[in-house]
Amino acid sequence: MSDLLAARSQMAVSLAFHIVFAVAGIAMPVLMAIAEGLWLRRHHPVDLELARRWSRGVAILFAVGAVSGTVLSFELGLLWPRFMAFAGPIIGMPFSLEGFAFFLEAIFLGIYLYGWERVPRVVHWLCGIGVAVTGAASGLFVLTANSWMNHPAGFRLVEGRVVDVNPWAAMFHSGWSVECVHMLLAAYLCVGFAVAAIHARELLRDGTNLFHRRALTIALLVGGIAAALQPVSGDASAKLAARTQPAKLAAMEGQFESEPAAPLRIGGIPDERAERTRGAIEIPGALSWLAYGDPRATIRGLKAWPREDRPPTAVVHVAFQIMVGSGVLLLALSILALVRRRTLFESRRLLTAIALGGWLGFVALEAGWTVTEVGRQPWIVYGILRTADSVTPMPGLMAPFLLFTFLYLFLAGIVGALLRRHVFASPRLPAS
Amino acid sequence: MTYATLVAVALVASLVIYALGGGADFGGGVWDLLAAGPRAGRQRETIAHAIGPIWEANHVWLILAIVLLFTCFPAAFAAIGTALHIPITVLLVGIVLRGSAFTFRSYGLEPGHVQERWGRVFAWASLVSPIMLGVTLGAISSGTLGMDPASGQVRTDFISSWCASFPFAVGFLALALFAYLAAVYLTLETEDDDLRDDFRKRALIAWEISAVLAIVALALARHGAPLIFDGLMRRPALLVCTGLIGLAALSALARRRYAAARWLAAAQVALTVSGWALAQYPAIVPPDLTITSASAPEPVVRAVLEVLVVGALLLFPALFYLFRIFKSGGRREEGSPGYPTE
Ligand code: HDD
Ligand code: HEM
Ligand code: HEM
Numbered sequence: 185m186s187d188l189l190a191a192r193s194q195m196a197v198s199l200a201f202h203i204v205f206a207v208a209g210i211a212m213p214v215l216m217a218i219a220e221g222l223w224l225r226r227h228h229p230v231d232l233e234l235a236r237r238w239s240r241g242v243a244i245l246f247a248v249g250a251v252s253g254t255v256l257s258f259e260l261g262l263l264w265p266r267f268m269a270f271a272g273p274i275i276g277m278p279f280s281l282e283g284f285a286f287f288l289e290a291i292f293l294g295i296y297l298y299g300w301e302r303v304p305r306v307v308h309w310l311c312g313i314g315v316a317v318t319g320a321a322s323g324l325f326v327l328t329a330n331s332w333m334n335h336p337a338g339f340r341l342v343e344g345r346v347v348d349v350n351p352w353a354a355m356f357h358s359g360w361s362v363e364c365v366h367m368l369l370a371a372y373l374c375v376g377f378a379v380a381a382i383h384a385r386e387l388l389r390d391g392t393n394l395f396h397r398r399a400l401t402i403a404l405l406v407g408g409i410a411a412a413l414q415p416v417s418g419d420a421s422a423k424l425a426a427r428t429q430p431a432k433l434a435a436m437e438g439q440f441e442s443e444p445a446a447p448l449r450i451g452g453i454p455d456e457r458a459e460r461t462r463g464a465i466e467i468p469g470a471l472s473w474l475a476y477g478d479p480r481a482t483i484r485g486l487k488a489w490p491r492e493d494r495p496p497t498a499v500v501h502v503a504f505q506i507m508v509g510s511g512v513l514l515l516a517l518s519i520l521a522l523v524r525r526r527t528l529f530e531s532r533r534l535l536t537a538i539a540l541g542g543w544l545g546f547v548a549l550e551a552g553w554t555v556t557e558v559g560r561q562p563w564i565v566y567g568i569l570r571t572a573d574s575v576t577p578m579p580g581l582m583a584p585f586l587l588f589t590f591l592y593l594f595l596a597g598i599v600g601a602l603l604r605r606h607v608f609a610s611p612r613l614p615a616s
Numbered sequence: 617m618t619y620a621t622l623v624a625v626a627l628v629a630s631l632v633i634y635a636l637g638g639g640a641d642f643g644g645g646v647w648d649l650l651a652a653g654p655r656a657g658r659q660r661e662t663i664a665h666a667i668g669p670i671w672e673a674n675h676v677w678l679i680l681a682i683v684l685l686f687t688c689f690p691a692a693f694a695a696i697g698t699a700l701h702i703p704i705t706v707l708l709v710g711i712v713l714r715g716s717a718f719t720f721r722s723y724g725l726e727p728g729h730v731q732e733r734w735g736r737v738f739a740w741a742s743l744v745s746p747i748m749l750g751v752t753l754g755a756i757s758s759g760t761l762g763m764d765p766a767s768g769q770v771r772t773d774f775i776s777s778w779c780a781s782f783p784f785a786v787g788f789l790a791l792a793l794f795a796y797l798a799a800v801y802l803t804l805e806t807e808d809d810d811l812r813d814d815f816r817k818r819a820l821i822a823w824e825i826s827a828v829l830a831i832v833a834l835a836l837a838r839h840g841a842p843l844i845f846d847g848l849m850r851r852p853a854l855l856v857c858t859g860l861i862g863l864a865a866l867s868a869l870a871r872r873r874y875a876a877a878r879w880l881a882a883a884q885v886a887l888t889v890s891g892w893a894l895a896q897y898p899a900i901v902p903p904d905l906t907i908t909s910a911s912a913p914e915p916v917v918r919a920v921l922e923v924l925v926v927g928a929l930l931l932f933p934a935l936f937y938l939f940r941i942f943k944s945g946g947r948r949e950e951g952s953p954g955y956p957t958e
Contacts, residue, residue: 247719250672251712257682258708261697268686269694273912276687280920283680284927290672291934295941302941349913578701578774595716602720
């Protein structure tokens with residue numbers, strides 16, 4: 185493995201790990217605040233128990249999110265010093281703002297977790313809402329940095345030097361909101377469904393337990409609303425990519441020829457050597473229509489770029505199919521649960537479907553990031569700086585890559601075991 | 617003062633606050649590792665109780681420092697990340713293990729050996745991270761990270777600048793100072809006189825070790841970090857002040873004036889860190905990168921300063937509230953409005 189590949193793999197592992205905890209930091213507080221809000225209104229002990237259990241989960245997940253995020257901020261310099269020397273001033277602004285969001289989040293969370301007995305109830309609940317809001321804000325700030333890598337703005341290059349930097353223009357360039365909305369929805373979606381999956385599994389064993397029933401309802405509500413909105417937002421993302429990163433769009437769709445009335449391909453495997461996509465179901469004109477709102481519009485295919493400027497097409501196309509497929513399945517699951525809401529808790533089949541299918545949200549999340557990041561290759565800053573030109577000269581990068589991979593695998597196992605035992609296990613509730 | 621200098625001041629300030637807060641949290645881990653005697657279990661409990669609600673907030677100061685560094689002094693960030701890859705990687709592993717082990721233990725909830733094992737990880741990681749933090753800072757000030765004018769990159773073999781006696785002296789000094797701070801703070805975290813005396817004894821020992829290590833580091837600086845050495849020698853008042861405050865802290869501890877000792881010890885550590893920064897001013901990564909030469913374009917630096925001011929207006933009241941809730945010393949009052957205990 186070359187040092188460049190090791191560096192990219194280490195970055196990918198670190199991000200793929202961090203994002204799981206980051207979305208939990210964004211969305212779990214929403215679930216927790218809903219449960220506590222219900223308790224404040226109705227004083228049913230099951231709601232309070234839920235809020236407390238979920239808050240324990242947040243504590244564990246947040247700590248791992250915080251430390252893995254710290255690793256990332258250093259890794260930007262450890263692995264990509266030339267990228268940071270170039271981009272640091274331009275995208276530093278959202279990271280600085282994020283710093284303050286982290287502060288507030290950590291403070292609200294400290295009060296929330298350790299202040300049950302120390303602050304008035306309503307203040308406590310408001311702190312929970314504060315965690316949810318600042319968590320979403322941290323996510324949004326980093327995302328503006330990531331979407332800047334996809335469509336850089338807010339500076340000019342004059343003879344290789346960066347001039348006229350405007351950090352606000354770099355942050356709020358056209359299109360930042362599209363990626364941010366999509367990501368926020370993804371966070372609520374995948375956490376909502378994962379929590380639903382866990383509690384559905386407990387219900388299969390312990391079907392009358394009120395705790396799990398209430399948990400499942402709240403989680404499905406949050407996940408389901410996000411699932412309904414996600415395709416709309418994803419469509420906006422695809423239209424944006426068509427406009428600003430045509431090579432990525434072509435890779436997502438496995439489109440090698442430049443042609444009018446391009447078809448939408450469902451499934452299939454792009455063959456990069458032969459420059460064609462095999463085995464896909466093709467819907468004529470649908471891609472042109474989805475990308476530009478006109479079924480006859482011309483789509484630029486990958487052949488329009490020299491080979492060294494094309495992203496790894498097969499990875500991007502397959503990841504894109506996985507993301508969209510998972511989104512569609514989850515939407516179907518939400519609709520089914522809505523229609524059958526009266527018999528939901530009795531239907532073993534539906535509960536099994538949720539227990540298994542709920543994990544698709546995280547699958548879609550990781551797949552979506554693969555689309556964005558691999559689809560941007562060979563650029564680290566689209567059209568401006570190549571990934572190969574930004575890697576550190578440090579040799580032997582295989583060693584830290586393996587080190588962090590094992591560290592993260594190890595932590596993931598422990599987090600899973602802890603959550604199972606202390607957050608999701610059936611509680612003994614006082615009779616109600 | 618230029619905008620870049622102001623940001624550099626903010627950067628050092630967040631490092632100082634990190635040392636005072638996050639540093640002491642690491643120090644707590646050291647005492648967890650060294651807990652001994654009939655009250656070992658209760659020592660550990662006190663430590664966990666003291667760190668629990670605040671370590672996440674304390675930790676963010678380090679992130680803020682890094683973000684300010686890469687936004688406003690990108691060339692310095694790139695040089696440090698390249699040349700000091702190895703100690704920073706070890707530092708990161710320490711930070712990851714420390715934070716997660718601490719939380720796992722708090723939420724492990726099982727009595728017995730599982731929790732104990734996490735305690736070990738937490739404690740060992742608390743030992744390694746401060747040393748590596750000190751090694752990193754020491755290596756930066758050693759003046760060995762020169763820039764290659766042709767490529768604009770740092771000139772380095774990735775090892776020799778940090779694998780030397782001066783950086784490690786700074787590393788052990790950082791560890792000793794953090795442990796000292798933690799022990800001093802911990803005297804105020806318990807109502808129990810015996811427990812308090814345990815921590816007082818530890819604080820006194822850590823004070824002595826830090827004093828010795830400070831002298832060793834200074835002596836090594838003469839050849840290991842000449843720039844720092846000259847900078848300090850040019851400012852004898854700084855050394856004298858730090859020494860005097862250290863002695864005042866020692867005497868407050870000896871006389872069991874714990875509240876005073878806390879402020880004096882914090883001032884002593886704050887002066888040590890800012891003295892280091894002042895000694896290498898205006899260099900950021902000596903010998904070549906200075907505040908001016910490494911600085912980002914001015915509009916960026918100015919915008920970041922504006923954000924810092926507005927952010928501070930939000931942040932400090934919130935931090936104050938957090939510390940008032942958990943660090944005002946009092947137990948929960950009867951009939952307080954919160955939720956009943958579980
Ligand atoms: C739960 C997760 C999830 C689900 C169900 C979907 N997505 Fe997604 N998608 C993401 C999670 C995600 C993501 C991981 O959050 C990405 C990566 C970067 C980003 O901002 O969002 C993403 C990126 C992303 C991009 C790349 C944007 C770019 O790089 O410029 C496109 C075009 C879409 N999505 C389109 C869709 C469509 C048409 C969906 C139809 C249902 C869909 N996504 C469902
Ligand atoms: C603000 C957020 C992010 C930033 C600043 C960022 C930055 C980077 C950088 C610098 C690289 C290395 C260069 C490259 O290969 O493109 C990279 C690669 C990668 N990142 Fe991201 N990333 C972000 C979010 C994410 C997330 C959340 C994930 C996954 C869950 C992710 C997945 C990947 C993958 C898979 C690669 C490897 C791409 C390849 O090797 O082809 N990224 N990212
Ligand atoms: C290169 C990319 C990234 C860097 C450098 C980074 C950095 C960090 C850091 C330093 C923290 C710890 C904050 C604390 O101590 O509380 C953190 C947490 C967090 N990050 Fe990331 N992050 C990156 C990618 C992302 C992405 C892509 C998202 C999501 C969209 C995200 C969302 C969050 C959230 C919500 C938290 C707080 C909640 C938690 O810790 O679980 N981050 N990140």
